[in-house]
Amino acid sequence: MKNIAVIGAGTMGNGIAHVFAQRGFTVNLIDTSAAQLEKALKTIGTNLDRQIAKGLLTEEDKKGVLQRISPFGAIAEGVAGAELVVEAATENTEIKLNIFRQLDAAAPAGCILASNTSSISISKIAAVTKRPAAVIGLHFMNPVPVMKLIEIINGYATDEAVTRQMVDLAEQLGKTPCVVNDYPGFIANRILMPMINEAIYSLYEGVAGVGEIDTIMKLGMAHPMGPLQLADFIGLDVCLSILRVLHDGFGQPKYAPCPLLVNMVTAGFLGVKSGEGFYTYVAGSKELVVSQRFA
The missing domain is CATH 3.40.50.720 (NAD(P)-binding Rossmann-like Domain)
Incomplete structure (x- = not known):
């Protein structure tokens, strides 16, 4: 081949x-x-x-x-x-x-x-x-x-x-x-997306801020990137699409997308690709800046 x-x-x-x-x-x-x-x-x-x-x-x-x-x-x-x-x-x-x-x-x-x-x-x-x-x-x-x-x-x-x-x-x-x-989300996203969704729910419910959530997962769980930063990197629209596939495929409420994620995608805040999601992205800058909406 x-x-x-x-x-x-x-x-x-x-x-x-x-x-x-x-x-x-x-x-x-x-x-x-x-x-x-x-x-x-x-x-x-x-x-x-x-x-x-x-x-x-x-x-x-x-x-x-x-x-x-x-x-x-x-x-x-x-x-x-x-x-x-x-x-x-x-x-x-x-x-x-x-x-x-x-x-x-x-x-x-x-x-x-x-x-x-x-x-x-x-x-x-x-x-x-x-x-x-x-x-x-x-x-x-x-x-x-x-x-x-x-x-x-x-x-x-x-x-x-x-x-x-x-x-x-x-x-x-x-x-x-x-x-x-071949089952919804396969393995990678069947495990990853509920974690990202739970991180968004934790932010939505005021349990902790963007930086705190990501820092806890990076330092406490040895993740190279926090779940909210990773969601921005993947694209919040893509995350929402995959969660909907999981929710439709399994019919279980644990896969229901967080309303905050739905609102952000609806408003066009998609993460890196749009310049703002949970963080704000400036071309040429590697500094990780939490969006003013969550600061």
Whole structure:
């Protein structure tokens, strides 16, 4: 397997393209937005420069990685000849189902279709294709070039040979694969999101402030990042979407999103991506400043 297509040139998509190309794979990076594709290639270049500065790569390595990534604006053209397609579009069920319908029609026979979804059912995605045995979840962690984990999710109909192939592939990428089954939130977000939600509830109920909650989890539980800062990093809209998947999937009140989270997303305070969430973010500054709304 050498020819990979990645759909979506956002944060996750460009990271996935980066790691595949760095390991010698030929990558077609697909996005309907030419501006997003251009931004993605610049981001990959910047991240490669960071690796060069750390002595992990050479300038020649960087040149090779970028030469192995080709931008495409249409799915049909971009997946021609692909042996694996990794979908990394917005975490929206209908968007993903529509993409997989197109992939099923356009991707070559024998091509494995994978989704980077962090919560949406792989079985549901596979059901809109005529090749459910070849559909699997490959949940990379952000930032993709740095994080070692790939959560591999078996859909109800995923073939065991496909799973084994993806485990081998993850190891080729220098990642650690963990295979899980297809239930709401899988493992990573089934455990993480209720913790983040409880941290937001603790703030909402006045138990403690933003800084106190995050400091307690960092110093007391050895977390590298507090849950509120992590929520900002993930995107509060993404957190809300995943909690709704969990709540709908299990029907249990413990997964109900905190009203504060709902209000923040409704008002457009999404965390790092919007410049403000539980913290305020200024371009070029690494200082962690609690939002005035919670100070």
